[in-house]
Amino acid sequence: MGDALRRFFDQALSELRDFLSLLRDPEGRARLFIELRPVILIALILSMVGVFLLPPLLEWLADVLYPPIEETVTRRRAFGRRVAQTVVTDDPRNELFAPRMLAIYRYLASATALFFVYRAARRALRGEHFASKPSFEATLVSGARTLLSGIGTRETATSAPPLASSPTLVQAAGDGSIAGRYQIKSELGRGGMGIVHLAEDTNLQREVALKELPAAFMASDVMAERFRVEARALARLSHPGIVQVYDLIETDQGSFMAMEFVRGGPLDEYLNGKLPLALDEFYRLAPLIARALMHAHEAGVIHRDLKPANILISEEGEPKITDFGLAKMHEGPKLTQAFTIMGSPAYMSPEQASGEIADARSDIYSLGCTFYEMITGRLPFETSGPQLLLSHLQEEPPRVAELRPETPAHIAELLDRMLAKSPDDRPSLQEIVERIDEAAEASVV
Template sequence: MEGQRLGGRYQLEARIGGGGMAIVYKAKDLVLNRQVAVKVLRSQFGTDEDFVTRFRREAQAVASLSHPNVVGVYDVGQDGDTHYMVMEYVEGSTLKDLINRHGALPVEEAVRIAAEICDALDHAHQNQIIHRDIKPHNILIGKNGRVKVTDFGIARAVTSTTITHTNAVLGSVHYFSPEQARGGVTAEKSDIYSLGIVLYEMVTGQLPFSGDSPISVALKHLQEPLPEPRQVNPDIPQSVENVILKALVKDPQLRYASAREMLEDLETCLLPERLDEEKIQFPEDDEQTKVYPAITPEMLEGQGRQGQAGQQRQAGQQRQEEETPQRRRWWVKPAAWVGAIGLFMVLAFLGFNLVVNLFPSVPEVQVPHVEGTHRTLAEQRIREAKLVPQVVYEPSDSVEKDIVIRQDPAPPMRLKENGIVTIYVSKGQEAVEMPNLVNLSREEAEEALKEKGFAITDNTFVEKEDEKVPAGHVIDQFPPADEKVVPNQTDVRVEISTGPPQVTIPDVRNKSLEQAQIELFKKGLLVDQQNIRQEPAYTDTPGIVIGMPSPYEPGTRVTKGTAIPLIVSNGQYPAEARFASQPIYMEVLDGEGEVSVKITVSDARGDNQVVVDEKITESKNYDVPVVLSPQKNAVIRVYRNGVPDYQKITITYDSVP
């Protein structure tokens, strides 16, 4: 369902988890622009009213809670046949992942986590909500260390008749309380027992009870004594073990009276004065190993019928014995007893041998940890543990080929010898067909690549000029369309058209029309002969380019082949031009010899125009003409023997009539 939008608001991005009833997706709330988690009821249950009711009950249960250690519910809805619930998104991992990665946690950290779970349970119990499925898989640890209890999927409000739903046991068998395993009344103390199992697993790295079937594990919860935590991990303080022992006592009456009481014990169990306290003791219970199933009306009715039938048989037999004469000889009865006992012993011996031969005792072994190892090594370790590996291949984007992605079961589970351990091995990424991107827009091409699992980088799209393909569309691609490739192992190159080639307009002002045409042609441009405009200018030479109209100013980028309009001089001065003439006398003294004379003019016609550049041997008069505009005065500079500004004369526009 990735990519689907629910309720027109929640965009599903990636699957992050799932259980028997529902699948959880990371999603984006498009209205509030935030990350959320969306739990979607599996499609096969969408038409099952019982599952839908249970799903809605979870939402109602959690929605009534407001606590920093409980995952909040934001919204509940239905989109067609899809039932969904929108929850707070917690970025991090489950407590089970943490235990699988690190084994036993530091005692201080385990107690902190247990205390936060206990605080959440106390809040739920105060609101008459029992979780009924407390286990590490349902405990989220955020990146900030915050503990969040989630998955109230089988929670229900407390009533005087709260028992397992339709006599079916709900929850996870390794974390069952004895009363849950028995199918009896489920109360707050069942959550306390389950939390005790979680704390036991955190401080020891293993479960107290395991077996090769759910029934065998449930029976151990009912019958077997608890393996003491300090026997598994001697570093556990006695005060912490006492908390675990009190939470896991089989008699609910001897457990903590409430989650609040357990929380208070957890908050003080690591104080120095408590670390070496006496081990907690409970009264001996002779009935502890007996199993009492839940009593139902059907069982009571059946028991009544059996009792009446037995009483009738007993009365009839008694009357018969009273009426029948005692004709047997005295030795018959003892002989019958001896024969019956002998026959029973023979049959018992034969039966015992038969059972031993048919059902030999099979020892349990520890399941080895093989996740992250090569398939061959994983199979070898499993066989060395006297177990049977079963390999299932599946594609993976993140795990290399032939490396074990996960295993089932995983440590600390134990199995009977020759039990099956399923290992899910990566076959690498699946090859996909390269989509055809040519002529698509850049946005369409990017979306097509993402759908196939390709990563978009800064080097994926390359811009290129093209005369035929419209700007913003794909010219070419590598790899080509329909070629089989592995997304994360393939560098994709997509050429995007920027349209026809672009060139920069050169500055051709003050050039002749012919020179301007040559300069533009070198750049791939033309002169727009239909739009050559002649205007007066401060030059006495006609046909000189004096300007380029907007938007064709020099430096502008235009398409190659564009015809550029020009403005040229018509050989006449503008009407506002003013003219003046400045006499300059250059004296040559007797005996001075040859004198170098240079005169430049900066006026409306241009800057640093050389009007005189010669050598003289006798004094001489020069008449220097200038042209002025309202924007430009005239400056005459006279150089004598190379000395600048020998004379400098400025003529202003306003001084000339």
């Protein structure tokens, strides 16, 4: 026992001397810092769990394990009568359970963080890298990075190259002709779910926007089905405020969608230099957008990624909703699993931020974020990353009336309600249209 203890202390002192030597060496310090970066991420994850997730879970568990105690007590009343009463008292273990379990978690989390720091120091001393071979830290860090980098992006093939550098299927075709009918003229732009070309429909002799499912996504059954869902969603919608779809082409060249070509640009570009938007312009645009969205909802289509970049403004100044790449149809296939984060963080509803399945009321929240930006000149929450999602879940945005006092009180109150955390507290699209139309009529008088 004595020899084993002496060997342990000798080894500990030897490693301590090596660690001090590592700190004195500039290259060693740099190596240690590199190894500590994933440890910092692990510590952050443990802290977030301890601060945000564990306390409410422990309180709920305490109520389940230690419910209130009901006791029957006999009391003496006047004239010697005895009356039995039921008294409900709190179980004293209920209040102690959550703090004690939380303290145990913090001790274990601290010990875990110290253990990872020790492993990082050992790797730095040996010149190893934590990702050079499979390890628990590598797996955990990889998963965390995937989650954090995936916030605000759509489902893509994990090995897919960025669309900005991806060759198009049109380029691979060579002659610029698709299905013997659509002649490519130029590329209009690239988004998270596709590449859009300006093309000529040689049969009908009209210009169309030809959306291409990138080659990088063709191997993904989910992405291919999403492309079809977008086409079907647009095909069932016939409204002047929604971009029309003309054709879905699936050939050996790839998958393409022929859509109405809208001369103009997205709402976010239209708003450049105009924010906060003049109230009369807001009264003109907002009801048109809301009516178009209401038509989609009545047809059973939920957009799930509504934002200024997905609302086109034509040369005539008319808004048109586009990019239904994340759309959900009531009777369509279920492509999104529970706890999958979908959408754009700045305009994402609390239920989307928490990974829940979104319904039509989620679109109302996203529309509220868009209207809020048009009226106030800023987003409801101007943070980024995970903090932005937490803001949608937990914080209240500045009141519209405070940011722009000249906004009519009922319009300011309407926008605040559109950003309610609970979907049940948000107004309907019909009410939104009616209230804004009333404000527009009142402003003319």
